[in-house]
Amino acid sequence: MFDLLKWWFTLEMMALIGLPIVAFLFPGLKDKGISVARLLGLLLVAYPVWLFSHWRPLFGTTLIVTVFVGWGLVAAVLFWVDFKNWDRAMLRPKDLFVSEIVWLSSLLILAWIRSYNPEIEGMWKGGGSEKFMDLNFINSILMSQQFPPQDNWFHGFPINYYYYGYYLCAVMVKLTGVLPHVGYNLMTVTVYALAINGLWGLLRNLNCKMVWSALGVFLAFLATNLKTAWLGLTLSSQEQMWIPWRSSRVIDLETDRTINEFPWFSFLWNDLHGHLSALPIEVGILALCWGMIVSLGSVGFGR
16 A cells, blocks of 8 residues: 555656646646656656667666756746746646546546555466566666666577567656566556546547547546457456456458457556556547647637
């Protein structure tokens, strides 16, 4: 529980960095960009650290905290410069508060679910999960001072894999001081909550009503496919334990088992692959693109 609290507090500090910056750059966003502030704060801290660590063997808590403080000063200046707009925004704080409720509830719900199955081996022991590989890449990054990080499984060679999502997890582990396997599970929870919060904010900024925004979030990150319902109706009670796995293989033939993972399956399965870590970044890019459009006055919708 204390690890979750430290992780949450660090993400709130990231939000305090990201919020004044995104609000200043994209003033047309109705929610001031609070739905993508944590993601932006994390990326703003992590990316310069990543670049500096390619230049010199500097990767570690000292460099991360230094960059964090630097961006904090920038955010404080922008907040002061843009204070009048913030004063007006707080006259109608509904969108800001609801966005925070969406964020926190998403974080806590998946954290609660993951607490029942935090093992790195997989949802079922020996069930074909690749968590051990994912955790190894995180440990490889944590043990590296010079980038590209060295691969623990292939001594003398860098990681030959798309590792930036693992790198973001390593940055959070360095800042919070939690154990790597704890950070692994908390990063999955974070990716989930950031993706939901980002999509909620995007839909609200597109002037969707709350009910339609909630439906969009449900269809994107909570709904399954139709095969799940079919398996629930046709399988015996003994076989239903395999519904999560078999529903992610819509084509399930002996000669062809095409992988059709949907987000809710991936978050339950908890393999922290690139396609999962990219979800909040993809949503965040869409939100910022929309923020650029409305901030430039190219498009406007009435309430």
